[in-house]
Amino acid sequence: MPDTILRFAPSPTGGFHVGNARTALFNYLYAKHYGATLLLRVEDTDRARYTDDSLKTILDGLSWLGIASDGEPVFQSQNEEAHKKAVEQLLASGNAYYAYETPEEIDVMRKEALAAKRRVHYNRELTAEQVAAFEAEGRAKVVRFRVPDGDTVWTDKIRGVQRWGNVEIEDFVVARSDGSPVYNLAVAVDDHNMGVTLVLRGADHLSNTPKQIMLFDALGWDVPEYGHSTLILGNDGSKLSKRHGATTVTEYQEQGFLPETLFNFLALLGWSSGDEREVFSHDELVETFSLEGMHTRDTVFDLKKLTWLNGEQVRLRPVDQIVEDAIPIWVSEGWISEGDVDGRREELTQIATLLQPRLNTLDDLRKTGYFFNEPENYDEKALKKHWKTDTPERLAAYIDRLEALDSFAEEDVEGVTRTLAGELNMSASKLIHPTRLGLCGVGFGPGLFELMAVLGQETCLRRLKKLLEVAG
RNA sequence: GACCCCGUCGUUCAGUGGUUAGGACACCGGGUUUUCAUCCCGGCAACGGGGGUUCGACUCCCCUCGGGGUUACCA
Numbered sequence: 078m079p080d081t082i083l084r085f086a087p088s089p090t091g092g093f094h095v096g097n098a099r100t101a102l103f104n105y106l107y108a109k110h111y112g113a114t115l116l117l118r119v120e121d122t123d124r125a126r127y128t129d130d131s132l133k134t135i136l137d138g139l140s141w142l143g144i145a146s147d148g149e150p151v152f153q154s155q156n157e158e159a160h161k162k163a164v165e166q167l168l169a170s171g172n173a174y175y176a177y178e179t180p181e182e183i184d185v186m187r188k189e190a191l192a193a194k195r196r197v198h199y200n201r202e203l204t205a206e207q208v209a210a211f212e213a214e215g216r217a218k219v220v221r222f223r224v225p226d227g228d229t230v231w232t233d234k235i236r237g238v239q240r241w242g243n244v245e246i247e248d249f250v251v252a253r254s255d256g257s258p259v260y261n262l263a264v265a266v267d268d269h270n271m272g273v274t275l276v277l278r279g280a281d282h283l284s285n286t287p288k289q290i291m292l293f294d295a296l297g298w299d300v301p302e303y304g305h306s307t308l309i310l311g312n313d314g315s316k317l318s319k320r321h322g323a324t325t326v327t328e329y330q331e332q333g334f335l336p337e338t339l340f341n342f343l344a345l346l347g348w349s350s351g352d353e354r355e356v357f358s359h360d361e362l363v364e365t366f367s368l369e370g371m372h373t374r375d376t377v378f379d380l381k382k383l384t385w386l387n388g389e390q391v392r393l394r395p396v397d398q399i400v401e402d403a404i405p406i407w408v409s410e411g412w413i414s415e416g417d418v419d420g421r422r423e424e425l426t427q428i429a430t431l432l433q434p435r436l437n438t439l440d441d442l443r444k445t446g447y448f449f450n451e452p453e454n455y456d457e458k459a460l461k462k463h464w465k466t467d468t469p470e471r472l473a474a475y476i477d478r479l480e481a482l483d484s485f486a487e488e489d490v491e492g493v494t495r496t497l498a499g500e501l502n503m504s505a506s507k508l509i510h511p512t513r514l515g516l517c518g519v520g521f522g523p524g525l526f527e528l529m530a531v532l533g534q535e536t537c538l539r540r541l542k543k544l545l546e547v548a549g
Numbered sequence: 550g551a552c553c554c555c556g557u558c559g560u561u562c563a564g565u566g567g568u569u570a571g572g573a574c575a576c577c578g579g580g581u582u583u584u585c586a587u588c589c590c591g592g593c594a595a596c597g598g599g600g601g602u603u604c605g606a607c608u609c610c611c612c613u614c615g616g617g618g619u620u621a622c623c624a
Contacts, residue, residue: 086624087624088623088624090623090624120624122623122624123623123624125623126623126624180622191550191551192550194550194551195551196551196552196620217622219622236554239553239554241552241553242552245551245552245553245620246552246620247620249621250621250622252622253622254622255622257622259621259622259623259624260623260624261624263624264624280553280554280555280617280618281618281619282619283553283554283618283619284552284553284618284619284620285619285624305554307554307555308554308555308617308618310616310617312560314616314617315616315617315618316617316618345561345562346561349561349562349563350562351562351563352563352572353562353563353571353572353573355561355562355572355573355574372562373554373555374554374555374556375554375555375616375617375618376560376561376562377560377561379560379561379574379575381560381574381575382560382561382573382574382575383574384574385573385574385575386574388586388587392587434586434587434588435585435586435587436586437586459584463584494583504583505583506583506584507583508583509583509584510583510584512583513583513584519584519585520584520585521584521585521586522584522585522586523584523585523586524582524583524584525583525584526583
C-alpha cells in the first residue's frame with residue numbers, strides 16, 4: 078500500500094481565514110495520526126489578488142498554530158509548464174477544444190440555458206471555416222474541457238458515495254484566452270505531479286471535485302481520494318465571513334487567544350472524538366483524531382465557547398509561560414520595561430500566578446494595571462457600596478497595624494487583618510473591601526492577602542493613605 | 550431556478566429500532582470564597598412536518614419544509 082500524501086493548498090489573496098486554518102489542521106491531524114505526508118502548495122496563480130503579505134500571514138499563522146508540513150512548499154505559479162502541457166494533451170486527445178464565444182454571446186446563452194433548465198452548450202464542433210473567420214476577426218479563444226456524458230462518482234471519505242450527473246456541469250474553461258491555466262486544471266495537474274493521494278478540504282469544494290476527477294480521467298491519471306468536511310458558519314447560519322466579525326487566525330491571535338486554543342477549537346468545528354471530551358492538547362488531538370469522527374453537518378463558530386476554551390487552555394499552561402505571554406503586553410502598556418524583566422521575574426511570576434485562574438484571554442492582562450501603578454480613580458459603585466461613615470476611622474487603625482508589621486507575607490497580613498476585625502467586633506470584609514478598592518481602584522480581583530503580599534508593604538500603605546485622603 | 554450538501558436543546562457534540570433522549574458552551578438559580586474568577590450542586594431547553602416499514606421509531610425509506618453551498622476566462 079503506497080503512502081498517503083496529503084496537501085494543504087492555500088491561496089495567498091488575503092487573511093488566513095479560520096476555515097482554511099481548519100482545513101490545514103485536519104490535513105495535519107490526519108498526517109500525524111495515520112503517518113501520512115503533508116505537502117504545502119501555494120496557489121499563487123491569481124496574480125491580480127496575490128500578495129506577499131498574505132503569504133507571510135498564512136505561513137506565520139501555520140507556524141503559530143503548530144501546523145507543520147513536510148518538505149518545501151510548492152508554488153503553483155512555477156508549474157505553469159506542466160499546466161500548459163496538460164492543456165495541450167487535452168486538446169490533442171479531443172478532451173478539450175477552443176471556444177470563441179464572446180462574453181456577450183455567453184450572456185445570451187446563459188439566459189437561454191436557464192430558461193431551458195439546462196447547462197450552457199458551447200459550440201464544440203466548429204468548422205475550419207468558422208475558426209478561420211473567428212481568427213480573422215481577432216476573437217479571443219479559451220480552452221474548454223469537453224465534459225463527457227454519464228455520471229461522475231466517487232466515494233467521499235467523509236460523506237460516502239457521491240454521484241454527479243455530468244449534464245449538470247458545463248464545459249468549463251481550463252485555459253484562459255491568455256493561455257494561463259484555470260484553477261481546476263492547475264489543481265488536478267499539481268495534485269498529480271505531487272503524488273497527492275488524498276484531498277481533504279471543505280464542503281465548498283464539493284462541486285469542484287467532479288470536474289477535477291474528469292480531468293484526471295481525461296489525462297489518464299489515477300484519481301486521488303477525496304474527503305469533504307463541513308463549512309464553518311457565522312451565527313446567522315451563513316458561511317463565516319467578515320460581516321460576522323473576526324474571521325482570521327491573525328485576528329484571534331491579536332485578541333489574546335492561545336494557539337493551542339485555536340488548534341483545539343478548530344478541530345472541534347467539524348470533528349469530534351465520539352466521547353465527551355472537548356479540551357485537548359496537541360498530542361491528544363493527534364492521537365484521538367480519526368476520519369470516522371468527521372462531521373457532515375455544518376457548524377457555527379461560537380465565540381463564547383472559544384472564549385471558555387481559551388480559559389481552560391490558559392489554566393493548562395505552566396505559569397512561567399503565562400509570564401512570557403504577559404511580558405510583551407505589560408511592556409506595551411508601559412507598566413514594565415524590557416530591562417526590568419530579568420530582575421523582576423519572581424515578582425512577575427507571583428502576579429501571573431494570581432491572575433492565571435481568572436484570565437479568559439491574554440487581552441485580560443491589559444486590565445491588571447493595579448499591580449504596577451496606583452489607581453488613578455476609584456470605581457464609584459464599589460466606593461458607594463463599601464465606603465461607610467466609619468470606614469476612615471477603621472482604615473486608619475488598619476494602616477497602623479500594617480505599618481507595624483515586620484513581615485508582610487500573606488499569612489501575616491491576613492492575621493493582622495482578622496485580629497483587628499475581631500478587636501473591633503466586626504467582619505473582616507469591612508476591612509477587606511475598602512482596602513481592595515484602595516489598592517486596585519476596583520471592587521474585584523485576586524484574593525486580597527495574596528495581592529497585598531505581592532504588592533508589598535510600602536505600596537499598600539501608600540495607596541491606602543491616598544485613599545483615605547481622597548475618599549475620607 | 551438547477552444541482553448538491555445538511556436537519557437532535559439558543560449553539561455544539563453523543564445517541565445508530567426499545568433511553569426518564571445524555572454531555573459541553575451560553576443562560577438562570579444555589580453553595581464555597583473577602584470581591585471577581587475558579588470549583589461544586591441544581592435548573593431551563595431539542596429529535597422541523599407528514600406519510601410509510603416495524604410489535605416498537607430520533608434512529609430505516611419516501612415526500613415535504615427549512616437552512617446552507619455551488620452554479621466565473623477567482624481560487
